[in-house]
Amino acid sequence: MEYRQNRIAIVTGANKGIGLEISRQLSENGILVVLTARDEVRGQAAVKKLQDVGVKDVVFHQLDISDPASITFLKEFVKTKFGKLDILVNNAGVGGVELQSPTTLMEGDPESLYDAINETYEISKECIDINYYGTKAMCEAFIPLLHQSKSPRIVNVSSTFGKLQFISGDSIRKELRNIDNLTEDRLEKLLGTFLIDCKEGRLKESGWPERTFSAYKVSKNAVSAYTRILAKNHPRFIVNCVCPGYVKTDFNYNTGTISVEEGAKGPVMLALLPDGSPSGQFYNQTEPTSFE
Secondary structure, three states: OOHHHOEEEEEOOOOOHHHHHHHHHHHHOOEEEEEEEOOHHHHHHHHHHHHHOOOOOEEEEEOOOOOHHHHHHHHHHHHHHOOOOOEEEEOOOOOOOEEOOHHHOOOOOOHHHHOOEEOOHHHHHHHHHHHHHHHHHHHHHHHHHHOOOOOOEEEEEOOHHHOHHHOOOHHHHHHHHOOOOOOHHHHHHHHHHHHHHHHOOOHHHHOOOOOOOHHHHHHHHHHHHHHHHHHHHOOOOEEEEEEOOOEOOHHHOOOOOEOHHHHHHHHHHHHOOOOOOOOOEEEEOOEEEOOO
16 A cells, blocks of 8 residues: 555544544545554554444554654654645644542433542543643644645644533633733643642632542533634644544443434544634534534
8 A cells, every 4th residue: 555645534532432443444544544542452452342343444543642753653653654644634732620429420410420530630630631732742843744635634622612602701711802902921830820729729710620530521612712823823724623423332331312423423524624724613413503
């Protein structure tokens, strides 16, 4: 196979769940997929699982988006093997919570999750580091290779929680909404303030989400804002974020309500958008929606 004639995609966090299904659907659309995962054994097993059902154009490469050396290693692999990147799907992420009461969970019941989880400062910081800073690090590393593509696409998998309605503070919402003045530096100062407020126990009075997926909501709002910054700074790219829906996976302890096949449709659609399509948008599954 002559790789340079194929469209090349990277999907992060792809050894299971939505990421695995995104990889399958992209491959079925003629895309050569670099399926990535932190754990090499699980990642290789995921590729074999796809190959066993006839999916051929998938290769594995180890990736931990919280590890700069791991990102660099992947970048050099893609640069050497393919010479370009066409599609970057930033799917990898964490929920920012720990499970405390697994016996209270009920499959298909999102409400049961709220009583079963706990949040700490350490877990919240990890959530921000992976969901926002890991996504940003991937974009920064691969933007030069995306420039080698005729049709570069970035898809950031977000969440309904990545909407401004989940942040009560007017000044925070105003800052995140003002895309003309918002920069990465300003965005990251906000994230630093959130972590200080989280550590000192003043989330509510400072206008942040309270301790119910608080870090997850803030991290996904940051990803949504960063998506708009990227779209503004790279007008030749098509960059969008998407809520895949409340998909039943290990990520939400199987409390989701839709299948991975349904959940993958939105990210795959955005990855395959034709030239001239909107950029800097938020999609709810396959439908455009507002950042509000």
